[in-house]
Amino acid sequence: MEKEFNITGTCIPNMHYMVDISNKLENVLKLINKGKYFIINRPRQYGKTTTLFLINKGLKEREDYFPIKISFEGIGDLIFENEEIFSKEFLQILADSVLLNNSELANFLEEQKNTVDNFRDLSRAITKFVAKSNKKVVLMIDEVDKSSNNQLFLSFLGMLRNKYLLRNEGLDYTFHSVILAGVHDVKSLKIKIRPDEEHKYNSPWNIASDFDLDMSFSVEEIETMLDDYVKYKRVELDKNYFSEKLYFYTSGYPFLVSKLCKIIDEKIMPENEFKWEKEYMDMAVNQLLKESNTNFDSLIKNIEDNTKLKELVKKIILDGYEISYNQDNIMIAIGIMYGIFKNYNGKVKIHNRIYEQRIYNYMSSLIETSIDLGSYNERKKFIKTDGNLDIEKVLIKFQEFMKHEYSEKREGFLEEDGRLVFLAFISPIINGTGFAFKEVKGGEEKRFDIVITYNKRMYILELKIWRGEEYHKKGLLQLGEYLEQYRLNKGHLLVFDFRKTENNIGEIDESIVKVNGKEKKITAVYC
Numbered sequence: 407m408e409k410e411f412n413i414t415g416t417c418i419p420n421m422h423y424m425v426d427i428s429n430k431l432e433n434v435l436k437l438i439n440k441g442k443y444f445i446i447n448r449p450r451q452y453g454k455t456t457t458l459f460l461i462n463k464g465l466k467e468r469e470d471y472f473p474i475k476i477s478f479e480g481i482g483d484l485i486f487e488n489e490e491i492f493s494k495e496f497l498q499i500l501a502d503s504v505l506l507n508n509s510e511l512a513n514f515l516e517e518q519k520n521t522v523d524n525f526r527d528l529s530r531a532i533t534k535f536v537a538k539s540n541k542k543v544v545l546m547i548d549e550v551d552k553s554s555n556n557q558l559f560l561s562f563l564g565m566l567r568n569k570y571l572l573r574n575e576g577l578d579y580t581f582h583s584v585i586l587a588g589v590h591d592v593k594s595l596k597i598k599i600r601p602d603e604e605h606k607y608n609s610p611w612n613i614a615s616d617f618d619l620d621m622s623f624s625v626e627e628i629e630t631m632l633d634d635y636v637k638y639k640r641v642e643l644d645k646n647y648f649s650e651k652l653y654f655y656t657s658g659y660p661f662l663v664s665k666l667c668k669i670i671d672e673k674i675m676p677e678n679e680f681k682w683e684k685e686y687m688d689m690a691v692n693q694l695l696k697e698s699n700t701n702f703d704s705l706i707k708n709i710e711d712n713t714k715l716k717e718l719v720k721k722i723i724l725d726g727y728e729i730s731y732n733q734d735n736i737m738i739a740i741g742i743m744y745g746i747f748k749n750y751n752g753k754v755k756i757h758n759r760i761y762e763q764r765i766y767n768y769m770s771s772l773i774e775t776s777i778d779l780g781s782y783n784e785r786k787k788f789i790k791t792d793g794n795l796d797i798e799k800v801l802i803k804f805q806e807f808m809k810h811e812y813s814e815k816r817e818g819f820l821e822e823d824g825r826l827v828f829l830a831f832i833s834p835i836i837n838g839t840g841f842a843f844k845e846v847k848g849g850e851e852k853r854f855d856i857v858i859t860y861n862k863r864m865y866i867l868e869l870k871i872w873r874g875e876e877y878h879k880k881g882l883l884q885l886g887e888y889l890e891q892y893r894l895n896k897g898h899l900l901v902f903d904f905r906k907t908e909n910n911i912g913e914i915d916e917s918i919v920k921v922n923g924k925e926k927k928i929t930a931v932y933c
Contacts, residue, residue, distance in 0.1 A: 409638050411668035413661055417456040423638070423667070425623050425660075426630035427453075431460055433619055438465070438544055442615040443570060443584045445550075447591040449745025451661035451701055453621050454587040458546050461585070465544055466507075471582075472541040476503050479549035486558045493528035494519050496562075500535075514538060525565045532569065533579045542582035551588035564610035571613070586611075589743060622658030625649050635667070641675075643682035651687045657748065657758035661701055666690045688859055692841045695763055702764055708744045709765070715740055722747075722754060723765055723844075724825060729754040759843055766844055770829035777827065782807040785835050795836065795860040797867065797898055801931040802914070804831050804900070808933040824902045824933070825869050836860055855888065866894055872903040872932075886919035886926040899930040 412422035434457070437444055446454050458475055465473035476499050485495045501515035518531040536543050572578035623631075628649040635641060656662035669690040670682060709716050718737050721727040731749040732738060738754055741747035748757045756762040788800050808827075829844075836842060840860030858865040868885050872878070881899070889897045903913075913932040918925050 409635075411635075411664045411671060413451070413665050413668060415455065416459045417453075418459075423631050423635045423664075425627045425663075427457070427460070427627065430619055430621070431457075431464065434461055435464065437615060437617070438583045438585075441542075441582050443566075443611070443613055444586075444615045444617045445591050445611070446585060446587040446617055446621075447589060447743065448621055449659075449743070450589060450704055452745065453660040455548055457621070458548055458585070458587055461544075462546060470542055471544060472504075472508075472539050473544045473546065474500060474503050475546040475548065476500065477548040478551075489524040489528075489558070489561075490522070492558060492562065493522040493525060493531075496528065497522065497531060511535070511539060525561065529565055529569060532581070536579040536581065544583045544585070545581045546585045546587070548587045550586040551590040560610050567610055567613050591743075621660070623653070623660060623663050624658060625653045628652050628658070628663060631663075631667070635671075639671075639680065641671075641680045641682065644684065647684060648682060648687060655687075655691055655759050659745065659758050659760075662694075662758065662760050665694060665699075665701075669693050685862060688841075691760070692839075694760065695767065695841060696837070705744075705746065705761060705764065706768055708746065712737075712740065715746075718754075719746065719756075719765065720769070723756055723762060724769065763841065763843055766829060767833065770826050770833055773826045774830035774833065777830070778811075779807070779831060783831050783835055788835050793861050794863055795840065795858070795865065797858070797865045798929060798931075800832060800835060801867075801898060801900055801929075804828060805914075805931050805933050807831065828869060828900065832858075857892070864892060864894065866892060866897040867900065868897070869900045869902070872901050882917050882919050882928055882930075883921075885928055886921045889926050890921045890924065895925070896927045896929075899928055901930055901932045903932045 407421055409421060409423055412418075417424050438461070446457065448454050462473045462475040465471040481495075481499075485492050497515050497519040501512045501519070504515070505512040515531075515535060518534065522528050522531055566580070566584060569578050569580035570584075573580045626649075629645055632643065632645050632649060636643065636645070652663050652666060656666065666687075670686045673693065674686050674689050675682060709719055714737050718729070718741065722729060729738070731752050731754050738747060741754070742749070745757055746761065747754050749755075756765065782803055787803070788796050790796050829842075832842065836858060840858060842856045842858045844856050856867040856869065858867060866885070866889055868881070868888070870881055878901075885897050885899060889895065915930050917928045917930065919928065920926070
């Protein structure tokens, strides 16, 4: 079977190109060896199922362990009707799981199934099963939050908690280690079930050890997957360049890393050619941002389903607010849980540049469909004969659009939506050939930088609100320094100017700033 980059389900070493996470697995096994109970709660498509598969595989190779891996995916809600149904079905799920490896224990579990009517009976059955196995039984439950929006499941966890405490006192036999995997941790499951303050923090799983393992891929770990790919497919590529670029765009989000590699391998690299050109990276990002997939669908749905979360996303991604990370803030915790946010040096940031761009595209699309751009932004008007983007013409046309369409309500409108209007304006011009990544800079000026790549060329554009001549001069120097980072000599500035005079509307000026002795030309357009 030919290997491929996997973006769905469990990654299997002989079927898929895989990242070497052996160091991380060693840390997980240390928790298991100590008999710890813990939760792997990470966003969708973050490698939870693959991690459980590798843990299960590793434990099977050890004589003193008896791992059992089950999943709550697709079991429906009937199992949660009452204690008797749950107890019997849980034992049946265990029996089905161990059948291939130990038919004797599977038969024993099915016999016990006929004797249980409640959690007390189930507790006894688990004690007998663990004693009979004469090994360290490790229970892994994947997709634990799929069908657990009810109190019965929490009562089941409470029963396991009680057995854990009794075991530590030498008064019971139970699972050596229990690992729950899902998007929600038990605390957030309880919030789903009973959102009142009394029950919010009264978790039946307070025995769980912290699981602080970073499951995102580092640059070095991404390199191991590329090594696997190169070795198997005999492809030539600059491993350092691509691993760093993949991390730059994805922040190591496992699904996004594999997806970009899959796009390059299967859709961009020509048949019968075995070399990754550097431009393939940006091409893959552009293609990914244009497609629909369940990961992006979930991203937007999670934002739209929570008004307060959506407001926080907008503050961070568009308005440039610097929000301090606080794990007790429920909106921040939810954003982290869904993979929308990350804790970056004590500040709340959008998890990765791909998500940032996707959210920008979504928000600007909402604006684009709510305003009439008319013929202002027809793509063909802004492409030069050599195929490159005429960024100055784009800015001048946007200036004309704002002057004609929004001159009367300019200030109130721009304070709220001006930046999104520009994104909506430029989106149909560059889509298909290029893309723009945005970066909001905090502070007094609320700088809004856009890095546009189009036809293998890069353009640096800064959007800012007029804050006075002194700040403007500082801004020119900052933009010059930003240009130097990208080794560019020319940049553009779009200024939303609210001074109570018509003279400045439609204004264009050019400035020269020096950075490290090098001249940088900056063209400023005022709206």
